[in-house]
Amino acid sequence: MRKFLFFVLFSCLVFFSCNFTPGNKDKCVVGKKVEIIRYDKVLNEYVEFNSFSALQKMNTEYLLETKYLIEDVLRLGQVNDDKINEKLKVFYSDSTLRKLSADALAKYSDMSEVEKGFSRGFRKLKKEVPSFKIPRVYSQVSALNESVVVGDSLLGFSIDKYMGEDYPLYKQYFYDYQLKSMKPERILPDCFNFYLQSEYPLPEQGKGRLIDVMIHLGTIHYIVSKILDYKTLGEELDYTKDEEAWCDHNRKNIWEYILQNGHLNSTDPMLLRKYMKPAPHTAFFGDNSPMMVGTWMGMQIVDSYMKSHKEMSLKELLEITDYSKMLADARFNP
Template sequence: MNLKIVLTFLMAISFCSCNGQQTNANTITTATPMPINRFDKALFQLINSDDTTLNRQLLEQYPQMTEILGKGVLNMQSPDMPGFFIKLENFYSEPTLKNLYADAIKKYDSVTEIEQSLGNAFAWIHETFPAMQIPALYMHVSGFNQNVLVGDSLVSLSIDKYMGEDYPLYQDFFYDYQRRKMQPSHVVPDYIAGWLMSEYPFNGKENVLLDRMIYDGKIKYLVLSALPDMAPAELFGYTNEAWEWCKNNEANIWKAIVERKHLYTPDQMTTLKYFEDMPAQFLASDAPGNIGSWVGLKIVSQFMKETNATPETLMKNENSQEILTLSKYKP
């Protein structure tokens, strides 16, 4: 089984074009809801019980999810390994994590609205990408570990990362700019982005800024298309002031990237700075984080406008330079 772990900082970001509309935007609002398999509740029952028969029940009911969690969170390759369930219970029995788990289960006891939003979004994805497999959806708790777990036919979200920015425990572990993304409103876009990244993995040069920009821009463009009602600033984890700063300084941002020769230079440390959530003070004192994704999305949106390409054509084009050139992006 292939296990892919998708990290939060590359996802859950959207963008609004100048007129607030997008040609490929989803108009489906009454699709069949996408059911979420509550692996999180089943595991919580296990760790709060002395009944060892629940181990076998969990494995029989959620075989793939149990294996994926073991690999992604416990670093154990198979539930058949000796001590698997002992390690599982010990991990989740840590008092702070156990309290977090209980809070998460309570907050997400009902997920009806989330399931409807996912149904609408994945209906658009199926319509736009007919050959794409639609995954089974799950929820888990990782203790701030792996936020999104993706298997061959499933995607699972760690709900303890979506408790709301004012959740008390977050104050001890996360900065303000990180907590702004840890909202219930990020659950649906993170499911979608996680699956899209799995179906269209990054094939460019990891250290080259342009390649990373365009890839992130593609994913964010599709997330916006699937969820046209999502507020761009909120999805970026930006304040309204930060969003306006990006819009007002777009030309200066691009000029700084080009003049510093960052666009093509394969410098890993430099490239990573453009995708961190922390404020991009290496560009300007007021610059918010994740500037690379913001610019990448601007380029991709302009490319789609100039070429009238379909989303499927966009995702099949892995030539970042060609997309930049055809976009005629010159802020």
């Protein structure tokens, strides 16, 4: 099994009109409605009512979801520990967590719109990349830990991390720039971005240079913008109109700054973080700049490349590993 990944703010099974059992998995019809398995409800039933049937489901039907939650998200111990079930119940019985769980379950009592978004996105991905593996998708309450969990053909998201930036409890634990992404509209782009990153990791031949990371993440975000029908590339990054206008206005200056300072081939982790990771702003460009300008610039390079390679499919784009050549072929002229 491929090593699973967890993402915080950046970072249930999926059914296609069929019931899942080990014997009928291949009978699912791709293209129909995606149903999100409500692991969050099953866990709540166990914690709230000490339900044996809920616990049985957690340890049989949803064994991987339970294992990831206990061992890797909450780090409470091993899933096969003798007293782990009681430890899990005690953990979620905390009064603050009970309130958070209740609020999250109330807010997401109806998941139909999210299911439609997953259905459209996976349908488009499967059309573009026939070999693409559709994951099992489930929702959970992670006690404000990981937003998205990615495993081998498994994709989970934490509804308690998408309560809306004005949710009162958040202000005790998160900075304002983090709150911006903690809203329902970010579930789909976060899930598709991180699942695609798990399926198409940064190529091993890449040296971890800024240009490699920019184009790799730029490719993933570019594809997500297409499959989720965002009007602009900046919208996929959740930029405001003012932030996107700032990037457009300073496009040439940003690129010249990167080149003149020799950042393009830098492998300095701190430098890469300043360009690529969520923050109040992008440190090199002042307080008025949005976060993740490096990712936005990577998307611009990919967009330029695709405009000069109109015959290229998204499948072929995902399979590119030579980012230096891609940059040269993009005819990028900001």
